[in-house]
Amino acid sequence: MIIREATPEDWPAIWPFFQTIVAAGETFPYPLDMAPELGREWWMKTAPDRTVVAVDDDGRITGTATMNSNRPGNGSHVASASYMVDPAHHGRGTGRALVEYSLDWARRAGFRAMQFNAVVANNHHAVKLYRSLGFEIVGTVPEAFHHPVDGYVGLHVMHRPL
Template sequence: MQIRSATPADAAAIWAIIGPTIRAGETYTLDRDMSEAEALAYWFGAGKAVFVAEADGAILGTYYLRANQAGGGAHVANAGYVTGAQASGRGVARAMCLHSLEQAKMRGFQAMQFNFVVSSNVRAVGLWESMGFEIVGRLPAAFEHPVEGRVDALVMYRTL
C-alpha cells in the first residue's frame, strides 16, 4: 500500500469511499443528503491537504489534514479519515493515521486533535488510542446516531 497526495483525477474514487460513509450518518457530522459536489468540496476544502491510500491501482481510503484552528490554535493539526468498505480490517486506517502524523510533523504541527469522535465508533476510538491519542473531553449525547440515538462525542488529542 502506498499513500500519496490526492489529485483531481481521484475525485470519483474518493466519492465512492466517502459517499457511503456520509449517507450512513454514523461517524461524521455531515448532512447525510449532501450532494457529491458538496461532499468533495468539503473534503478538498481550503486549507486541507488530501491524501489517498492505494494498492494495486485501487484507492482503499482517503484522509485530509489541516490546522485544527486558526491563529493561536494553528499549531495543532486535525484530520479526517475514511476507509472504503472493501478495505475494512486491512490496516488502511492505521497506515493513514501514521502517515498523517508524519505529515503533520513535517508541516510544523506540534499536536493533533480529533474534535468529534463518535463514541459508538469503537473501532476508531480503539485505533486512535493505540496510536497514542487520549480522550481529553466528552460531549454528552452530542451526536444523533441514526440507529443508536444520541451518543457521546469524544475529543482526542496527542502531541507529535
C-alpha cells in the first residue's frame, strides 16, 4: 500500500465509499444525503491542509484521510485528522496506515499534538485503533451524536502529544 496526496481525479473513486459511510450515519456528523459536490468541498482539502489516499497494489483507492490544524490562531499548533476506509477493505491495515501517516505528517509540519474532536463513543474499532497509537480520551460530550441504531451516544475528544 502506498499513501499519496489526493488529486481531484481521485474523487470519483473516493465518493462511493465516502457516500456509503456518510449515509450510514454511524461515524461522521455529516448530512446523510450529502451531495457529491458538498462532500468534495468538505473532504478535498487544499494547502496547507492535506487530503491523502491509500492505494493498494492493484491501484485501488482503499481509504482516505484529511489533515489540518485543529484550530486557527493560538490553537494552530495542534493538528487534527479524519479517516475513511472503504468498507470492502476493512481489517487490512489501511486505517492504521492512514493514522500513522497523519501523525508523521503532523510531526514534520511542526505540530505539538494531534486531537480528534468528535470520535463517536461506540465506534469501538476506531477508539481501539487510536488508543493503540497513543491517543487518550480526554473528555466525552454526552449524547452529542445521534447514532441511527444506538440513539444518542457520546463524542470522545481524543489527544496525543507528538
